[in-house]
């Protein structure tokens with residue numbers, strides 16, 4: 001005559017509750033990152049465009065990182081461009097411009113101001129280093 005196995009039943013219930021909690025938490029986490037892959041990390045950088053100079057002039061991330069650049073335009077109109085990532089954004093003075101992208105290509109890439117009308121802008125250069133796997 002079997003009366004059941006209360007200990008095992010209770011354990012099964014706990015496993016189910018655990019799975020339910022994971023199912024509730026996981027989508028929120030993925031949504032916050034903006035994609036399904038939860039292993040990706042978000043890298044935040046603050047830059048300034050001032051006096052024909054980007055500061056910092058070097059940014060290092062790992063391949064597949066999500067990169068967020070918050071760029072402060074401090075004096076005149078500039079831009080921020082990385083050809084290989086098809087990024088070209090106006091950097092307005094007195095404003096903050098946020099650029100987000102996924103570092104899906106490994107290598108060394110130049111970021112620069114593409115305003116050709118101002119000769120001083122030719123000096124505005126920096127390097128994005130994306131280390132591969």
Ligand SMILES: [Cu+2]
Nearest residue numbers: 078079113121
């Ligand atoms: Cu410029």
